[in-house]
Amino acid sequence: MTQSKIKIYFLGTSGSTFTGRDFPPCIYVEGFLFDCPAQCPQKLAERGLLGSLHTVLLTHLHMDHSLGIYDLAWHLGTVMSERRLRLYLPADGRETVSQGFKVLGGALSGKLLGFFEIIEVGDGFVDNGIKAVATQHSVPAVGYRLDIGDVSICYTGDTAPSEKVIEAFSGCSVLIHDSTYPPGYEELAVRDGHSTPRQAAEVARLAKAQLLVLVHLPYARLGDRVGEEFLRTAKEIFPKVVVPEPGYVLELGGASWR
Template sequence: MKLSGGEKLARVIFLGTAGSTFSGRNMPPSLLVDGGVLLDCPAACPYVLATMGRLDEVRIILLSHLHPDHSLGVVELLWHLWIRGSGKRVEVVGPRGTRRFFERMLEVLHPEKFETILSHGVFREIGPGDTVGNAKAFEALHTVEALAYRLTVSDRSLCYSGDTSPSEKLVEGFAGCDLLVHEATYPPGMEDAALRDGHSTPVHAATIALRAGARRLALVHLPYARLGDVDEEYLRAARAIFKNTFIPKPFEEVTL
């Protein structure tokens, strides 16, 4: 599949879009990007990738932060790689404390073998402004240290907010992106509550997309477990500000 200029189209698969916990068959946000890049890794993510026949594609995991709905799948993946015995290792990138976080969990789970299990991950801790390959990290505003990411793939740009409230730094970091994937944990009308909790509403996300000059906006981290189907309400609020907004379905594939 080619563009007119001969460049390959970059593909993004939305593995999950639910906020804070799973809802039905929908897990918390995780995106698989061409080149084996996985953005966030909730608990069910390795199993979901395995059922799709795509688990072995993953070579690097970019974690936005260490809350369980974004990170626990790393433990499952490292355990799986250890049990399988293939010798494969995966790079795990995240904010400060990432390696120690997984080390402590695995030490509790298997005191005798935790170092061997942990060795199936290559850990790298980064901060705002750091780059890893074609990804650059930006500061996100959450209740713990958190990162947003900008990836450049086949001359296209994908920006992922992770969990965050709006900020000028993110407007700058997301400037001109082809696809902005932004969280919208709180419903429209609850902007103040969202800010207090380090989150965003669809109004916040759409405003960021508009100010950043993004081409498209995808809303994720939606509160399905608490509020049920909010898609229509969220789209109406976001599109009043930024018309080119959509809510991806689990396993939906998008080209940049």
Template sequence: MDTEQVRFIAASLLEASTALELGIVFLGTSAAVPTRRRGLPGIALVYRGSIVVMDCGEGTQAALTRAGLSPLKVEAVLVTHLHGDHVFGLPGLTQSMAMLGRRRPLLVAGPPGVYGFLREAYRYTRWLPPFPIYVVELEPGEELALPSGLHVKAFSVDHTVPALGYRVEEPRRKPRVDLEKARRLGLEPGPLLGRLQRGEPVEVGGRVIRPEDVLREQPRAVIVYTGDTRPSETVVEAAQGATVLIHDSTFASDMEEEAHEQGHSTALDAARIARRAGVGLLVLFHISARYETPDPLLREARRLYSRVVVAEDLAKLPIRV
């Protein structure tokens, strides 16, 4: 498969969308150093007008702007670990928020040490944000409920420093009416169906119809992000049934030994994890600067798992529009 075919396939999945109810925007997709095409790691999870930033490499606030996303809509920043390429953009992001007039609180969550990092950055730059920042230092297994309704659970990963991955679930969705079943019971679209959707039983022709008779639950989207990690059983567990798994894929498998020594995964490692976890889509992320094209990574991952794309800077992955 040549480069143009790869880009065509990626574009069909990572398409631009101006109105995402739920989706992912890749702000930076490189590993360790930026390249001409890739900035340092950062991901924006967009949900009903709110944004959750996962990792915050240098230039994250600029990438948000280029993607048409306002830093003022960021409700939380989830940091996976304290290596510079994942966290050095955080002080700059908060300063940009202040310059844009932010006053509402911001949640920052990450492993132990993230509070001290921010405190020292503000101390030595002699600047404090004019809005509250609530910092939560998480341990694996701890959970957060965000103002937007998104639910976050941290899990351990296997890197060279203490590091977390995140499983983010959307809240329970309004049940969908099974119209065919409703009509068999004598119901047509209208007020009675509305009452059923609100959880109220209704009476039709002397028969009581309960919500569970005509409603079916809608699946909730689950996005799992590993940050930097070697292949890990904790990722397999956390990613079970995920809609999207964004997995460290720093190297191709010919560099497996170096990848694992440095606390990273190969694209083939990521494909193995995705297959075992049964995810809907695998996104290869954290791409080494040695690769001018992602073709080698995509080719080897697709040998094992067909539903895979390579993240590109500013690409948008709609989950629901």
């Protein structure tokens, strides 16, 4: 598939809220972090990945995708770190995050916010191997394409099926796609700014992705076994699909993935 050696850590994979064994998407690759729910900083530390983190890519500011940035900054302050992380977020999100730090950090808000270099992004934004694309969700949201050597990792965040996503993520090595609603709920998924596994697989097929990974599954509502149904449904449309367990590591290297 590729000659690069890349590991993608799926620390959290659940949709919208935590369960006893999982929490919302938190995906680490080569110092980059896609989304940062509340549980994410501790899990990064547990896996020995926190020290190498340099960039956080937030798809949107719903709490299940962003609350961890406040705890992350609090941790950096507590350990007296001198690090400064790049924080990418949707356009006009800076003020929302700043207000969040004022509410949660009080007099320390300025210091806490200072741990981040905030970069607002919109549709078509490109910077150092990162490309943003507007997605279809209930609030302003973007997906990200991250190119590392000859590997392209594409993450939608929460979104309904999107022609823009298909175009921006064309030919990607790995497509990590929202799969919040079960098969048969396609219309409701679109109205809510989400996708089903069937819709995610169709996006992967049209984008000519090499591998599809389904995340943001409704484990809290439907139970852990829902992953089997989602995997089976997606494979009816697109053959190479993974539904990762929390903590799963996808290794890209040589001529295969595993």
